[in-house]
Amino acid sequence: MPSHPLITFASDFGTREYYVGAVKGAILSVNPEVRIVDTSHEIPSHDLLTAAFVLAGYYDTFPLRTIHLAVVDPEVGSNRRALVVQTSRHIFLAPDNGLLSLIFEREEVSRVIAVEADHHYRKPVSPTFHGRDIFAPVAGWISKGLDISAFGPEITDYKKLTLPGAKPVGEGVLEGFVLHIDKFGNIVTSFSETSIAQLGGLQEGSSFNLNDREITRQVGCYAEGGDGELLFLLGSSGYYEIASNKKAASRILDARRGMKVALRLIANR
Numbered sequence: 001m002p003s004h005p006l007i008t009f010a011s012d013f014g015t016r017e018y019y020v021g022a023v024k025g026a027i028l029s030v031n032p033e034v035r036i037v038d039t040s041h042e043i044p045s046h047d048l049l050t051a052a053f054v055l056a057g058y059y060d061t062f063p064l065r066t067i068h069l070a071v072v073d074p075e076v077g078s079n080r081r082a083l084v085v086q087t088s089r090h091i092f093l094a095p096d097n098g099l100l101s102l103i104f105e106r107e108e109v110s111r112v113i114a115v116e117a118d119h120h121y122r123k124p125v126s127p128t129f130h131g132r133d134i135f136a137p138v139a140g141w142i143s144k145g146l147d148i149s150a151f152g153p154e155i156t157d158y159k160k161l162t163l164p165g166a167k168p169v170g171e172g173v174l175e176g177f178v179l180h181i182d183k184f185g186n187i188v189t190s191f192s193e194t195s196i197a198q199l200g201g202l203q204e205g206s207s208f209n210l211n212d213r214e215i216t217r218q219v220g221c222y223a224e225g226g227d228g229e230l231l232f233l234l235g236s237s238g239y240y241e242i243a244s245n246k247k248a249a250s251r252i253l254d255a256r257r258g259m260k261v262a263l264r265l266i267a268n269r
Contacts, residue, residue, distance in 0.1 A: 005034045005143035008062060010054060011071045011131065012043040022132045023071070026122050030140025037062075046074040048098050048161060049257070053180045053188075056102035057237050059090060069139045070094045077127035082115035082134055083158060084148045091148070093139050095130075098161035116152035166191060172266040174199075178210070178259045179239060185248020189261045191240045199265060208232050208242055209262040211253050215242055228252070 007027060013019035024036050039058050043051050051072040059068050073080075073095045081096040087107035094100050096114070115134065118125070120141055125133040138151060166174040176190040187210070196202060207216040217231045225231040225245035230252060235241040242261075243249045250256075 005031070005067065006037065006063065007034055007067045007069055007139050007143055008037045008039050008059070009041075009069045009071075010039045010043065010051065011041050012045050012047065012051070013041050013071070013131070015041055019129070019131065022129070023069075023136045026132050026136035027140045027143075029122075030137050031143045034140065034143040043072055046072065048072055048074070050180060051099050052102045052161060053237070055092075055099070056106065059092075059103070060106075062090070064089050065091065067091045067093065067139055067142055069135060070099055071131040071135055072099055073097065073130060076130050081155075081158075082130065082138070084113040084115060084138065084142065084151055085158075086110045086113075086148055091142060093135055093142070096159050098159045100158070101161040101163065104158075104160055111148065112155055112158050113148045114152045114155045117150060120151065163190065166195060166263070169262065172264060174263045174265065176261045176263060178255055178257050178261060180237075181250045181255060181257060185244070185250040186235065187242040187249050187253065187255050187261075188235060188237060188239050189242065189263070191261075191263055193234055193238050193240070196240070196263075196265075203266050205266065207264045208240070209264070210242060210255060210259065213253055222246075 020041055027034060027036060040054050043054055051070060055070050068090055075097060083094055083096045085092040085100060087109050092100055092103055115138055120137055122133040122137045164177055166176045169175045178187055179190045180188040207214050215230045215232050219225055219231045219233050222243055222245050228244055228247045230244050230249060232240055232242050244252055
């Protein structure tokens with residue numbers, strides 16, 4: 001591990017309760033030298049898809065060998081497993097519930113370990129707070145250089161979220177879905193830059209359709225649109241967004257996550 005190890009921490013705990021502080025305290029009790037960076041604790045409660053999206057949005061901006069701890073755990077206390085995932089660049093620690101789905105898609109995975117070595121846990125283990133009693137001390141021990149094989153067996157049957165892929169629904173038309181809506185009301189679609197590039201990219205005259213509204217103007221940044229004008233662009237997350245300059249496109253279009261979105265790759269002839 002680096003001489004100054006780094007742990008990022010994301011959760012659905014919010015900041016009103018003691019939960020975030022307790023997790024950080026449990027980490028520091030194992031390794032007082034580690035640096036902990038809070039990334040987001042405002043993920044909606046139990047929302048695994050948002051957690052996966054948020055984690056995918058920031059992890060690769062951090063230095064190599066950063067430890068990324070993400071705890072959104074609707075099944076806490078059950079027999080769901082805790083995972084440590086080592087890739088060629090980073091280490092991830094999260095429940096085995098699909099939260100790491102986008103990491104499994106994007107990263108070259110070296111090993112996936114099911115955490116079973118309970119002598120590394122904080123005792124007694126609360127069945128309602130594995131973030132503090134299991135995930136936090138394991139993250140602390142990893143930051144001290146303990147090899148992840150010390151925590152349990154290597155597995156291959158880890159869980160992934162089933163994300164609907166883009167499917168053809170007509171000549172030059174694909175169907176996807178609303179992946180995320182951010183705090184500004186920008187609508188992040190499931191169409192990624194990579195997937196669209198593999199299909200030849202967006203041509204002049206391409207358009208999106210959501211809730212029977214066609215969005216035809218492609219821009220490079222939000223400010224290129226007029227106030228309240230609907231537009232689309234490639235967002236910083238690597239996915240195409242439907243947006244509106246200084247307005248919430250999600251309100252204009254009455255959009256909700258999971259809604260179908262159509263993408264016309266070529267203009268109508």
